Amino acid sequence: MLLYISFWSLFKGGIIVMPSSRKPLKRSVFIxxxxxxxxxxxILSTLTYFTYTDSLYESYEKRMSDIIDYVQSHIDIEDLSECVETGVESKKYKELMNFMDAIMEDFDIHYLYIVYPIIDEKPGMFNILSADTKYGRQYEPDGYYLGSISYAxxxxxELKLYYDAMMTNDGRDITFFKDFSSWGYDYTGARALIDSKGNKFALLCVDIEISELLKDIGNYTFANIMLIVALGTIFIALFLTWINRNFTDPITKLEKSVVEFADIAHEQKDPKKLIYHAPDISTKNEVESLKDAIERLSVDMREYVTDMVDAQGKVEDMKSKVSRMDMVAYQDALTHVKNKAWYDDVTKRVDNDIADGKAKFGIVMLDLNNLKKINDNYGHDHGNDYIVGACHxxxxIxxxxxxxxxxxxxxxxxxEKNDLDNKDVLYQKLRDTFDKVSKDESKEPWERYSVAAGMAIYDSSIDKSxxxxxxxxxxxxxxxxxxxxMARG
Structure with missing residues (x-):
């Protein structure tokens, strides 16, 4: 019943007015x-990028490791160590050079070389063997030979990268690092070469261009993004088609019909004109159930709205009567100030404030003097005048x-509050006012008000209530x- 009253109150008050959607449902779903x-x-592109990058680097590291293992297996360490020491190319040195040149021809790598980094007073790179392609040897020789030192x-x-790699490498594992030099931006794999005396006399290195790595990563990432976008576009198209058919279009129809009904109901005083025209919705889901529920609700409203309006009127009448009863219950009939019942309720509130530690108040106690004399000599009517006048x-004040x-x-x-802050001024005013009026001989006896008064202020150290x-x-x-x-004798 309360539901119907609320709906009718909303319609009657013109509250159910559905403006044009500032954010259409279709657009919101699409966005x-x-x-x-x-x-x-x-998210997927980022995951793909990092996953594929790690995978690609692992793949290249495996490839570089295989090349270094393969090349080292063809190195006569003692012979190469002697060549480094004497600066003379041996037969095995030349065979190693031809072998490394063949590796350069057959494998897709940037550089393959053996060096020794120098970081003393005059830093430079001591060249031991620098592989090259057949074309490079013939037409574009790099000019590096056994014992040559490159300073520029x-x-x-960069030299410290090579030096640290050689010093930290144990001759079994491979140290990988990124190297940006005049030769380009490379990913380098290096292994220290150690002679029979345990001396690290050279560093076997293989380089792969970072640009190739980045190109592969970029192509793979781009392909994945395009795939995700294509699948996402297909998903959006299919999803929007499905949701428009089953939700957004039916809800739009339902909104239109409800708005029309709201316009009819606005300021409508004839319940018979509350006719709801339900849209044609056959979605077999909650939207259709909602349409049916609204249709049933409109019928129920039309059937019972008159009784509900009457009931609402009765409720308002009862509220008015209750308010009047409250006034009678808590107001003194003669003086129209608050009565003892209200004082008892306030006492409970103040006691709660005391318990919570936030009480701040004072009390002025007043007792009318001479009331019995007025009643006895001039009658109770003037006694009431005396009470009302003194209260006034x-x-x-x-x-x-x-x-x-x-x-x-x-x-x-x-x-409380302002009157409490001005308690002394007000109390003195009370004294002066009643002292003056009680002595005014120009007034009738029942207009010469006199009171006895006492004022006490709440002190948390002594007062518990x-x-x-x-x-x-x-x-x-x-x-x-x-x-x-005693003063009057």
Missing amino acids: GCTTFILILCL DYAID EVCI YDHSPVFRIGGDEFVVLL MDDVFKRADELMYQDKMESK
Whole structure:
């Protein structure tokens, strides 16, 4: 029942007005799918790049290792060591040169060479053997021979790469590093050559151009990206076709019909005109179920809306009556200030503040003097005038604080915030006001208001509840009353 009331209230208030979509569902789905594919392309491309790069480097390292193993197997270490020491090319040296030249011809590598890096006072690269192709030997000789030293072709940082590789290599494993020099950007594999005396006299190296590696990586990555994009495009096309047929198009129809119904219902006072024209949707899914549910809801609304409006009116009437009852229950009938019941509720709230350690308040206790005399001499009507007039004066002084009538002639003022900050000024004003009015002979006896008063401020060190503060204010008020009686004789 509450559901129908809410729907009808929304329609009657004109709240269900569905504006043109600022973000059409089709566009949102397309953007979402495209974003997903782009992110997928980025992630898969990154994974492909790093995976393939690692794999390719491993493949090239295996290839370079095989070449170094193969070449070293044809090196007579002692003969080559002697050639380095004497600077004379032996027969085996020349055979090794021809063999390494053949390796250059048969394998796709950039350089194959044996060197010794020098990093002393005059850094340079000591050449032992530099392989070359048959064409290079004949037409473009590099000019390097056994014992030649290149000072200009290698930077000091590059020489340190070779030197560190030779010093750290144990002659069994292969050290790999990237080398950017005047010869190009290469990936180098190196193994130290150690003679029978344990001396590292040379470094056997093979180079593969990094550009070739990057080219292979780029081609493979690009091919994978194109494949992902192609598959993603096909996926988006198929997905959008499917989702448009089963969701977006039916939802668009449903939205249009609901908007039309909302326009009819807006400010509509005749329930018989609340007719919902359901769209033709046969998706066999939740969208169709939603269409059926809306259609049933519109029928139910049309059938019961009159009763619901009546019920809403009754509820509002009951709320009004409850408000009036609350006013009667918590307001003093004579003075219209808050009564004892309200004071008791406030006491609970203040006691909770005390328990939470955030209480800050004071209490002014007031008791009307001479009320019995007014009643006895001038009647209860003037006695009531006396009570109302005195209460009015208190309310004017403490206009920011609640005033409670807790007994026939007893009033309590709860001081908080601004009135608490100005407590002394207000209390003196209270004294002066009632002292003046009580002595004004121009007024009728029931207009000469007199009160006994006492004020106490909450002290967390001695007060455990609001009632403790009330009792201290009451004691001060009682002392004031006694002093007043004694002064009058």
